[in-house]
Amino acid sequence: MVNNSEGSAGQAAYMNVPDRTVTVEEAYDDLARRSLSRISGDLARLIYLASTRDYNTGQYRHDGLAARFRAEIACNALELAHRQIFYRIAACSLEELVREVELYVSASQQGREEILRVWQKLEPYRVALPVNVNVALAQLFVSNIKLALAIVQGRQKQRAMGASAS
Amino acid sequence: MMEFASVIAGAVLLLLLTAALKGWLASRQLGPWPAASEEDTTEPCPEEFFTRVFTRADWEFVRGLKAGGVERLFERERKKVALAWVRQTAALIRKVISEHARAARQSENLEFSTEINIFAQFLMLMAVCGILSVAVQIAGPLWLGGLAHFAQTLSQRLTKLQESFQAGVPAQTGEAGSA
Numbered sequence: 137m138v139n140n141s142e143g144s145a146g147q148a149a150y151m152n153v154p155d156r157t158v159t160v161e162e163a164y165d166d167l168a169r170r171s172l173s174r175i176s177g178d179l180a181r182l183i184y185l186a187s188t189r190d191y192n193t194g195q196y197r198h199d200g201l202a203a204r205f206r207a208e209i210a211c212n213a214l215e216l217a218h219r220q221i222f223y224r225i226a227a228c229s230l231e232e233l234v235r236e237v238e239l240y241v242s243a244s245q246q247g248r249e250e251i252l253r254v255w256q257k258l259e260p261y262r263v264a265l266p267v268n269v270n271v272a273l274a275q276l277f278v279s280n281i282k283l284a285l286a287i288v289q290g291r292q293k294q295r296a297m298g299a300s301a302s
Numbered sequence: 303m304m305e306f307a308s309v310i311a312g313a314v315l316l317l318l319l320t321a322a323l324k325g326w327l328a329s330r331q332l333g334p335w336p337a338a339s340e341e342d343t344t345e346p347c348p349e350e351f352f353t354r355v356f357t358r359a360d361w362e363f364v365r366g367l368k369a370g371g372v373e374r375l376f377e378r379e380r381k382k383v384a385l386a387w388v389r390q391t392a393a394l395i396r397k398v399i400s401e402h403a404r405a406a407r408q409s410e411n412l413e414f415s416t417e418i419n420i421f422a423q424f425l426m427l428m429a430v431c432g433i434l435s436v437a438v439q440i441a442g443p444l445w446l447g448g449l450a451h452f453a454q455t456l457s458q459r460l461t462k463l464q465e466s467f468q469a470g471v472p473a474q475t476g477e478a479g480s481a
Contacts, residue, residue: 226351230360272347272387276355279379283364283372290369 163205163213167198172217177239178225185218186264194267219266226277230284237284252289256282346394346461347387349454355383356447377442384443385435387450391457392431399424402464409467416467423460427453 175181188196196214197207205213228236241248255261261281265274354360364376402420406412430453437446 227354229354229363231363270347270351270390272355272383272390273351275386276351276383279383283376283379286372286375287364287367287369290367290372 158205158209160209160212160216163201163209164216166204167201167210167213167217170200171198176243177236178221178228179233179236179240180243182218182221182225182264183240183261185214185221188214189218191263215266219269222264222266222269222277226273226280228280230280230287233280233284234287237281237288241288248292252285252292256285256289346454346457347390352387352450352454353447355380355387356443356450358444361444380443381438384438384446384450388431388434388438388453391453392428395424395427395431395457395460398461398464402467405464405468420460420463420467423456423463427456427460430456 171184172181175184185196188198190197196211196218198210198214201210201213225233225236241251244251259278259282262278265277361376361380364373367373399420406417430449434446434449434453437449443450
């Protein structure tokens with residue numbers, strides 16, 4: 137699990153948790169504006185949101201968001217965002233998903249080949265499923281990611297072969 | 303001539319019962335998904351997602367890539383997803399019918415025609431699930447969009463029928479209690 141904080145501003149705000157009643161929607165907007173908008177691609181956002189979830193408790197944690205709102209509201213906002221982005225990705229066509237995978241792989245600091253190899257071997261995207269998601273939908277998501285990875289890897293090999301031939 | 307027609311009718315009935323049995327058996331083998339509980343497992347899949355499994359849009363894209371390995375992987379994966387959907391639909395219907403049986407036991411004025419209608423729809427749906435299950439394994443899901451849509455519609459209709467029945471049961475028992 138990743139403990140998210142947004143630097144000293146987040147730490148300072150932690151001391152002044154607002155009294156007023158805040159809604160999950162407000163926290164969600166804040167999350168979308170401050171964190172999610174800085175991440176390129178829905179797949180990367182999905183992985184990020186899934187990483188804020190504790191493996192043992194299933195609760196989402198984000199220190200910066202909890203400081204501005206409350207831990208419970210932050211948890212609900214993260215869960216909402218996770219579910220929404222998951223549905224968005226699950227609704228993508230295979231072609232769109234391939235573009236998402238390309239974007240994710242290109243934006244990562246690790247080498248493309250390494251990411252593709254690890255993702256195909258360990259299937260870490262399975263952890264990105266929200267809790268209690270429809271079983272057939274979960275299978276469709278996993279299946280489409282598997283296909284998208286195979287397609288991206290195929291293109292990668294073609295590029296490598298083209299480069300070595302020239 | 304009459305005997306021949308009876309034999310044909312008997313054979314068709316037997317086939318439908320076999321398909322229904324296959325659907326019922328398929329519903330008992332839900333996928334290895336730890337994320338969902340039993341109740342959530344039997345929530346219907348949103349229509350916009352299940353139609354994607356049975357339509358050709360993604361297949362056209364994959365075919366355009368001209369990569370045999372990916373094509374074979376696509377066929378394998380789509381079969382898996384389609385079978386998961388069929389199993390889930392059958393499981394949902396089994397759940398609906400067992401809820402109905404529970405509610406019917408509490409009801410004081412069952413209507414024979416409604417019960418026959420519900421049971422007939424249940425049998426038909428199980429038969430369709432059985433046929434879908436076999437057909438997906440043989441031919442893949444891309445040709446079966448119409449049948450899958452029919453199963454989805456029938457499943458929604460049966461669920462609504464049961465919901466309206468169940469909504470009537472407490473009222474009936476309440477009336478009986480206050481009388």
